Amino acid sequence: MSLPKTSGHRKKISIAHRRPLPFERLEPQQRLRRGSAPRWNKKVTACRLPSAFCLPKSCAAYPRSQCKFSSAVISPTESEQDEISSNGNSGSVDVAFRKINKNSTAFLIWKIENMNVVALPRDQYGTFYDTESYIVYAASQYGQPCGVDTVTREMKNGCMEYHVHFWLGSRTSPEKSGVAAYKTVELDNYLGCLSTQHRESEGNESPRFLSFFKNGVRILKPELIQNNQHFQARLYRVKGKRIPVLSEMPKLSWDFFNSSDVFVIHTTKTIFIWTGRAANAIEKLHATKIANDMKEEFNISNIVFVDDGYEKTLSDDMRKEFNKYLALEKRMVLPESHDSNKNGNNQRSSIRLYRCSENNGKYRVAEIRSGPLEQLDLTADDVFIVDHEIYGIWVWVGKRANDKERGEALRNARGFVKKKKYPSNTKVTRVVDGYEPVEFKMLFSAWKDDVKGGKPSILVSKYDALTMEDRPSLAAETQLIDDGAGSLTIWRIKQSHIVEIPKERHGYFFSGDCYIVLYTYGTSSEQKHLLYCWLGLHATQEDINSTTLKLNEIDDELGQLGFQARIIQNRETAHFLQLFKGKLIIFKGKGTDYDVKPFRGKKAYVWSGNYSTGDQREMAKGFAGKDFELILEGKEKDDFFNLLGGRSSYNTQMARNDSDPRPPRLFHCNSVNGNFNGKFNEHKILTQTEVFVSSS
Structure with missing residues (x-):
């Protein structure tokens, strides 16, 4: 650029x-x-x-x-x-x-x-x-x-x-x-x-806006270009850890310098990079790249680095050149910029939800919830404002809101900003019911997308290469690496030892145990290995620690050529389920020795709840075998309840599927002033100086 x-x-x-x-x-x-x-x-x-x-x-x-804190009347x-x-x-x-x-x-x-x-x-x-x-x-x-x-x-x-x-x-x-x-x-x-x-x-641009420009954003002053027929030295400030923002200062003066920023001084012969003593190392790297671009564009021979407080240690020629534009006797550097802590670790922001309504010509914004927000708090008939203070204001428009509420949503959100006396540059975003971006969903403790639009099921039991090629979105969602026809070896963690599971008992897990699953696939000339560690919800911490150690030992035996994946009970991936041909049974408690002959009853029942789907019933029939009786909720006989100890009350509401309430997220982690800070980041661009943590 x-x-x-x-x-x-x-x-x-x-x-x-x-x-x-x-x-x-x-x-x-x-x-x-x-x-x-x-x-x-x-x-x-x-x-x-x-x-x-x-x-x-x-x-x-x-x-x-x-x-007022709980409500506000917005005046246009x-x-x-x-x-x-x-x-x-x-x-x-x-x-x-x-x-x-x-x-x-x-x-x-x-x-x-x-x-x-x-x-x-x-x-x-x-x-x-x-x-x-x-x-x-x-x-x-x-x-x-x-x-x-x-x-x-x-x-x-x-x-x-x-x-x-x-x-x-x-x-x-x-x-x-x-x-x-x-x-x-x-x-x-x-x-x-x-x-x-x-x-x-x-x-105060949003992270999404900045992510559009991978090479950075430049904010210039047109009059400095228009009014100068001959080139004059210019001063730029470099901000931003992920995406650099280069801002041109009104003039080249010590008045704009501070110890927390990096500045680029563009002269006719030399480009100076001045680094504040508290400046971020990533911003210094951005400034170096920008200076190199300027050097090539304007055919400038020298790039000189100047450290805060060490200006006089420059060579005689460079010190004279620097002093020509910034007199050293007038040096004045502020300790930090006004916005250096805008996104700092000391900032804490609460989150509140407001419902917008109109009554007798008055547009009222009433607080209905603070703290962790739930998706169920939003109703399609209304308009809501999510107040995240310095991190931005969001206005959510329900799909059944009237045209007037839709058209005025953004303006009313700006009025809300004024009533709260937030900075005038506070970010304001309007989102539409059913089309929420990921940044908005992350404001809620759990968010489940509407699947009525024909979203493909991820429970794939048969791999079809042609289907995956024609439907890349399905292939990406299921994360299938092959058809699951490779070889399978399973071990159960028993205290500090591992016990191999017989092949006929594959697919039978216990919630109190941990397992290691080795899947080998590929050709005879080039085999690949995938190591799963499956952790039951009731497994002890001792078993979990032993699983990690044994997993690394097996990986070492494979020459560290295997890929490792951690699976939590009820969060199994599509490929993991595919290894068991769509049949995975999880028993409660801890497993026993597998040489014990299991007890087999004379009859099997498949009970179908009112909210169950046809696919779920068909899968249950596959588990039950050939001889079973299908029982629908509400039509049970007394013999069925007698097997369960008698008829009693139970939850008749639709079960909420929380197996994957959030999509995977990427957090950018860094250490500033001795504090470890993690921030949600969409750019998914890793560098050698950064640590990223994935969460799901």
């Missing part, structure tokens, strides 16, 4: 020479004055706006009231123009959006120029100006990454995931931010109101 040599600004043209926005087609007395902000009527608490931007009548006179008179514009009526779509294929992956960026949406050239992706507003569109198959390298490709199968971000520079005008918000709603309507909308502010 190179630094543009010219500004992205175009010459200002007359408003008559462009296509008017919807509100400009109204009567003159309703029209906003060009270049002016909305006119507020001081006599009433309502804004005199053109009809395309007008609030509904029931919302036009919200009373001002103080925000305090909303900025971009929040008002987010209510816009988008009956027609902008010509810039018409080329979007809703069924295709894509990554596009537009810039607001002269109140119009203008496509940004791809070679400028990742470069933003702090006086501008942008719209970023990312479409991918659900759960797949997206970014500058995304190739537009039509998806015939699979669910699409849409994200629309409008990015606001710190010095953008209200008119530009208003158009960006309005056009974001217009694009969302064009996509069927199924996109996740993000309000991004300079300096």
Whole structure:
């Protein structure tokens, strides 16, 4: 990503020479004055706006009231123009959006120029100006990454995931931010109101937004390029541990230096990398890469590293060059930047859930829960706000919420931010019921996706290579490595010893035991090994520790060529179940010696609950053998209950399947100031200096 040599600004043209926005087609007395902000009527608490931007009548006179901890009344008179514009009526779509294929992956960026949406050239992706507003569109198959390298490709199968971000520079005008918000709603309507909308502010971008730009983001000041016919030295600050953000400072001065950041000083002959004594090592690496890019782009010969407090130890030539731009006698370095602890370890953030409702023209936000959130707290008829304080505000729109609540969700969330007196650059995101991104799901203690859309079952008993090739999503979900026809060896952990299980007893486990399963597959010339350790829910810690030791011993005997996998009872993977041909029986308690002849009854019963499925019944029949009696819930005979000790009450509710309540997550772990910090990370990019922990 190179630094543009010219500004992205175009010459200002007359408003008559462009296509008017919807509100400009109204009567003159309703029209906003060009270049002016909305006119507020001081006599009433309502804004005199053109009809395309007008609030509904029931919302036009919200009373001002103080925000309470448990509830808040949001007043639109305090909303900025971009929040008002987010209510816009988008009956027609902008010509810039018409080329979007809703069924295709894509990554596009537009810039607001002269109140119009203008496509940004791809070679400028990742470069933003702090006086501008942008719209970023990312479409991918659900759960797949997206970014500058995304190739537009039509998806015939699979669910699409849409994200629309409008990015606001710190010095953008209200008119530009208003158009960006309005056009974001217009694009969302064009996509069927199924996109996740993000309000991004300079300096507080969301991790998803930054992940689009793998080579980093550059935020520049256009006037420094426009007003200087001849090159002048510039100062840049480098922030970000995963994705670097290069921000241009207003001028080259000691006023912007602090000991917790890394700065790049770009001069005509030399690039200086100044590293604060408390700066992060990863940011120093990012700064080095950026300096190398600048060196090649501007044909500069030298890159010089300068440590905080050791400026005078530079060589005479470099010290004179450095002093020419930053006088050493005027050196003044702050101990740390204002936002150095924004994402620090000392920050703690609570999480609260609010229900949004309207009563007699008043839009009320009432707290209904704090602490760990449950998915069942959300109802499809309402709109909810998830308050995660400094980490962002989320507004969730139920699928049965009315059009008015849908259209005003993002604006009302911004009003909530103001009432809570959170920073103006707090991230605000609107999500739609049924299309929640993974970041939103992680805010809840458990989240189960709706499987009514025909999501394939992961209990695959037969491997079909052609099916897996035609349905890559199914292959990825099941994680099948072969057809399960390899050889199988199973050991049970008995105190500190291992006992091999006879082949005829494969597939019979006990919840109080631990087992090691060695699966060998491949060809005779190249065999591969997969080592599973299965841990029962009631196994002792001694057995678990012994299992780990024995697993490593077996792996050493195999020349450490095997792959190890840890399996917890009730969380068996599809491939593990496939090894037993779909028949795995788990008994309660600890197993005994396997030379004891098991007791066999004369008759078998298959009891089917009211909420059971046909597939479950068929699998149960396979366990029972040929001679069995099928009994449906509610139609049991007394003889059946007599076998169980008599009829008694039992749970008749649908059992909640918590075997896999969360998708696997990746945490980025680092040690800063002696504290070990783990943070959820989506980028899945590992480096040699980082530790990642996977959780499921």
